[in-house]
Amino acid sequence: MCADTTTVPDYKDTVFLPETDFPMRAGLPQREPEWLARWEEIGIYDRLREKTGRKPFTLHDGPPYANGHLHIGHALNKTIKDMIVRSHQMMGFDARYVPGWDCHGLPIEWKIEEQYRAKGLNKDDVDVVAFRQECRKFAEGWVQIQREEFKRLGVTGNWADPYLTMDFHAEAVIAEEFMKFLMNGTLYQGSKPVMWSPVEKTALAEAEVEYHDHTSHQIWVKFPVVAVKDRLFAFVESAGVDETVHSEIEKAHVVIWTTTPWTIPQNRAVAFNPEIAYGIYRVEQTLENAQAKSGDILILACELAASVFQQAKVSAFKQLAYVQAETLRGLTLAHPFRGLEGSAGEWDFDVPMLPGEHVTDDAGTGFVHTAPSHGDDDYQLGLKFGLPMTYNVLEDGSYRADLPLFGGQVIITPEGKEGPANVEVIKALARAGGLFAKGKLKHSYPHSWRSKAPLIYRNTPQWFVAIDHPLDDGMGTYGDTIRKRALRSIEELVKFTPISGRNRLHSMMETRPDWVLSRQRAWGVPLTCFVKKGAKPTDPDFLLKDPAVNARISAAFEAEGADVWYRQGFKAEVLGGLHDPEAYEQIFDVLDVWFDSGSTHAFVLRDRPDGTEDGIADVYMEGTDQHRGWFHSSMLQACGTKGRAPYRGVVTHGFTLDEKGMKMSKSLGNTVVPQEVIDQYGADILRLWVAQADFTVDQRIGKEILKGTADSYRRLRNTLRYMLGALGGFSEEERVAPADMPELERWVLHRLAELDTEVRRGYAAYDFQGVFQKLFTFCTSDLSAFYFDIRKDALYCDAPSSLRRRAARTVMDLLFHRLTTWFAPILVFTMEDVWLSRFPGADSSIHLQDMPETPADWRDEPLAAKWATLRQVRRVVTAALEVQRTAKVIGASLEAAPVVHVREPDVLSALKSVDFAEVCITSDLALTGDPMPSEAFRLPEVQGVGVVFERAEGAKCERCWQYLPDVGTHKHPGTCARCNDALG
Incomplete structure (x- = not known):
């Protein structure tokens, strides 16, 4: 007999509903700068370096030019790099990242010349050192601007001490690396046609050339x-x-x-x-x-x-x-x-x-x-x-x-x-x-690619490095010429992601001509060499080769920078006491800027305390155009001075296109500005766009794509918010050992063990798309639509001491630590928000954590196979109930007590071994091996299962909303036995 519902109290306050301060609306544009300031204040990057006993992992930064605001390609590039560094750090490495800038060369010099032309001035009428100082100041200004723009993307790194190719030490090392070619016999002056820009009045490297109609x-x-x-x-x-x-x-x-x-x-x-x-x-x-x-x-x-x-x-x-x-x-x-x-x-x-x-x-x-x-x-x-x-x-x-x-x-x-x-x-x-x-x-x-003007081939005296010249430098493990060393490095030493990059770089190295090093410009590291007056380039004494002279040049550059080369009387200072200064001419061409960036392995990887022991990076990561750019010049330079490639891995990404797949152009009005995306959505949405796409091919971005990305983000955020609410007040005393957990929780642990392997493998292979897709599917399908949906009844209504509720919250805690660290390399701000919502503290940060080790014995393949079958049968039940809901026969699945006909005995046995009504979120459920009646609901893709709808018997429990026969027969009015006991 049912109790009089008019006297039933309101049990709302007795239900353990999720409680959290974690906001549903992210507010990323406003809140992200606060986390950036916090990370800087607590010194996250430096604190990570203090962790001892970790294997170093170094991504060497290909330097962008310091001459303008960031575009979407910069955002793509730096975000991928950041995901690589952060994921390896959280997998137990000492993952170092030293950002850098290319500060010499035509892009910056061209900007200063434009300013001169606007004022009606001629660059050639200005003292060369004064002009170079203006170039340096211009670069310094843009380094500061770009640094803050990169940091706003959430990129971690040694921002306090980046590398600049115009630093005095860098200029000294670049000159030293050039003089190694001078001394090993590969440097020569030749007269041959090179790609020439009449507008910029200089030779160009292949990497500085683009093709247009x-x-x-x-x-x-x-x-x-x-x-x-x-x-x-x-x-x-x-x-x-x-x-x-x-x-x-x-x-x-x-x-x-x-x-x-x-x-x-x-x-x-x-x-x-x-x-x-x-x-x-x-x-x-x-x-x-x-x-x-x-x-x-x-x-x-x-x-x-x-x-x-x-x-x-x-x-x-x-x-x-x-x-x-x-x-x-x-x-x-x-x-x-x-x-x-x-x-x-x-x-x-x-x-x-x-x-x-x-x-x-x-x-x-x-x-x-x-x-x-x-x-x-x-x-x-x-x-x-x-x-x-x-x-x-x-x-x-x-x-x-x-x-x-x-x-x-x-x-x-x-x-x-x-x-x-x-x-x-x-x-x-x-x-x-x-x-x-x-x-x-x-x-x-x-x-x-700078002036956008057409080029010509023009014969002119230039300085070259002969890449087929035999070298006797004691570094011949991979060959006795630069070309042989480069090809062997590509074939044996370097892993390429994607693999197509290997063939591309290999074919370029097979057919490339000698390297043109000289540029007829002012802003750069000069070719620090002297030639004998009156001698021909083919004469053996044409080039002055003296280690003592080289040492003087290097010391001067270290102390005063490359500007000293242009100082009046410098030739006499360097040659004095060693050679007759009047017998030699000083070369004033500057080095190809790709030689500068190609030399970074020496003054960054080799020389810095946060470099590498062998001067070789674990990975270089840039756009596909760098097969003929930085990857290429670094390979040539290092093969001439180190005997091998300066990297063990090369990762390349595609270009950014608009939503229609067209190249971005200001004239077409289809560009996407990173800062505008950040102002509207936040940097995490931009980072999520990167993670959701296959970066090894060209990327599309635009308003509709970003809306879709933001929608995925909201779904994921809601999953995390629910988890935080369900974990409110969790303590170690509640923890349940895996062996004591119900099957459903042990199935979740199995999925965590599977994912741990997949996530680590994916991050190691730089497959961020694969990692995110697996985690997102897990969160939305396995958790939100399945596990959380089933367990919300136990979490809300079971007594705090119940094993089922404690096991669920234990699993929630294990989920929390893994999901936050697994997602942290991608959603750096959101995971910090999630972490601090649970573990606030002055020094607390998700980015100081490692991915937890996941016990191998959590894997249980037979259990996983069983629950895969249960979920298939559950699909038939929920589909059958949805028909009734659509017909307004019922309002919720708890009003039902379906009869499930199962043809296969082993499947029926598996279903009977669990509370399948709980799994299907019904108040009751009958399982039978009897033949299916004709009216039974079926799904064609799930053979051997039919469902006959029946209403649940009994009254609705006013606390848990299940329909049970015993409702109204207990101490607490309108409750079922479980809820009555929970109320005490």
């Missing part, structure tokens, strides 16, 4: 045949060619195609490929406005003849003969400008025909115009056949003033636009009768 002039040029060896005539006759061809062939022209008309004045040969079939053709008829003329006799690749004639507006042509490529060596050509009025005999030389494997019949004419001063293939061909180099193009991209016809004409203007040189060359070709056709072509073309 560019519309170029394209021209087809006729080189007249001026001499024919007999063997060509013999071949023509043997082919049965009409005798009239003999007179016409002497009027033939070899046709070349180029998209750089400005290089024609520098032509010194025409290349062909012996594997290509060539023919002799006569123009029969042309269209209006054609440059070609009827009667022109041309030699072309057979595969390309038709397309060439189409471009030239030739409407009819005839092939007169086939020409074997080998016979082309018997031709001598004239330069198209030979005899042109005003040429002053500049081009009155013979142009040889030379075989070259780089020539193809994929495009063009099958012949390649060869200017050894303006292309690498051209240069290599010139070396092979002794072609002369030309010096017609000056550093500003103009022709030398005394060049006939074109003196002073500009190829690329100081503003980065096309100058008149191309058009003037085309006009001259037309006057000379050498222009066969012309047009425009849109194609990918090299540009400076």
Whole structure:
């Protein structure tokens, strides 16, 4: 008989509802700066370094340029690095991170020059030391700004003592590393074409070049045949060619195609490929406005003849003969400008025909115009056949003033636009009768990644490191040349993440030319060397090689920085008493800035107290572009001075794109500014965006993606908040040993043991996406939707002394310590908030904790298999009850007492071994092996289980809300036996 419910008291205050001050709303933008200040105040990074007996782990920071606010790529990069460092620290390593900045080089110098130009000043009119000081001050300012912006992302590290490439010690070491190449014989001065920026007036490294669409002039040029060896005539006759061809062939022209008309004045040969079939053709008829003329006799690749004639507006042509490529060596050509009025005999030389494997019949004419001063293939061909180099193009991209016809004409203007040189060359070709056709072509073309201006190949004296020069330096374990050491390092010493990075870097190292070290700029570490006056670069005494001189330079740089090199009289100070200063010239080129950053292993890893014992980092981590940048230059530099790579691991990330997968651009208005995301959502949301994506490929980010990230964050935060509330007042006296726990708790421990292995393996492999996905699924599916859902009844309503409640809270405590440390490398602010909500204290921090060791004996595979089956059956029950809820037959699952039909005996036995009603959150539940009635609810993916809905018998307990027959029969009105006992 039920009690009179009108007299039932309100039991709300007797239920152990979750209690916590942890807010539902994170308020990250406002609260994160408080945690940053707290971490600085208690010295988190330094306190971690005090932990002894830990294996060092060092991520060496690739230095960003100190010249502007952070963009989203910076945020991605530094966040990944931070996750690597923090996760390894919490896995028991001494994980060190020294942030650094690249402070020399063109990006900063260019900014100062822009300021000068805005004031109408000329950099060349300013004292070089004064100019360098302005560059240094500019860099210092941006280091301070960027440091605070990086810290705001939650990045841990030795921010109080970062490394700067412009520090005096760094400049001294960079000079020392350069002088090692001076002493080991790999340094040489050569004159060869390099990628040159007329706007910035300096050579550029491949890593400083980017490719954009560019519309170029394209021209087809006729080189007249001026001499024919007999063997060509013999071949023509043997082919049965009409005798009239003999007179016409002497009027033939070899046709070349180029998209750089400005290089024609520098032509010194025409290349062909012996594997290509060539023919002799006569123009029969042309269209209006054609440059070609009827009667022109041309030699072309057979595969390309038709397309060439189409471009030239030739409407009819005839092939007169086939020409074997080998016979082309018997031709001598004239330069198209030979005899042109005003040429002053500049081009009155013979142009040889030379075989070259780089020539193809994929495009063009099958012949390649060869200017050894303006292309690498051209240069290599010139070396092979002794072609002369030309010096017609000056550093500003103009022709030398005394060049006939074109003196002073500009190829690329100081503003980065096309100058008149191309058009003037085309006009001259037309006057000379050498222009066969012309047009425009849109194609990918090299540009400076700083000025965004087009580049040219230009021959100029530069300083190189020979990467195939044999070294006798006692460091030959991995080879006797820089290239061999680099390739062996890649093959044997370095682990790449992703693995595709290995092949990319390996192929670059296999084919790369010698390293161009010199730049014709002012802000950088100078090439600290002297050359003998009057000596040639090939002379053995051309370079001064004296360890005593080198030591003086190093000491001066250590004391006063690299500016001392430019001080009046410094040469005499360094050479005095050792050599005659007047006998040597001082070099004032500066080092390629990639040499600076490539040397960081020496002055950071080797020299700092927080470096590494062997000067080698565990990992370098940067964007994929650094295979040709920092990874590359560091490899070259270290292989020359250490004999091997300076890293054991290379990790690369992709680029950031907008939500549509398009490259970000200010002009398109699709950029995402990190600070704006932080102001709206907080840095943890930005960090979570990084963790949720596969960073090894390109990343997409935008408003909708960030909204989705914030939603995931809220779901996770609610799980953690519930756990905190359920743990309110937990004490050690409550703790239950795993062996004494109910099966459900032991299943959770099994899942923790599984996750501990997976999380550690994932963090070790830098798989943050995998780690987060596993943990997020665990929190939302295994915990919130399953374990917490089942156990809230015991937590709310069981007596504090009940084993079930104590076991649940013990598991909650074990969950807390693992989840907070597992998530801490990703959500650095939120996990601090969660930790301090439970363990407040002046020195308390989640980031001083390690991931707890998880006992291996928590794993219980048979138990896990059993509960996997239980959860499958539970899905059928909950789906069946949802049908009733939707039909408004019931309002909650506790109103039900379903009958569950199970076909398989072993499954039925497993279900009967637990309180399956509790698992399904019903007031009662019947299990039977009887055949399923036709009306039983089924799920097609769970075979052999059917559910028949039945209402629970009895009344609703006013404390736990279960429907039980004994409600109303106890001391406390309206309660069930369990609740009555709990009330005492």
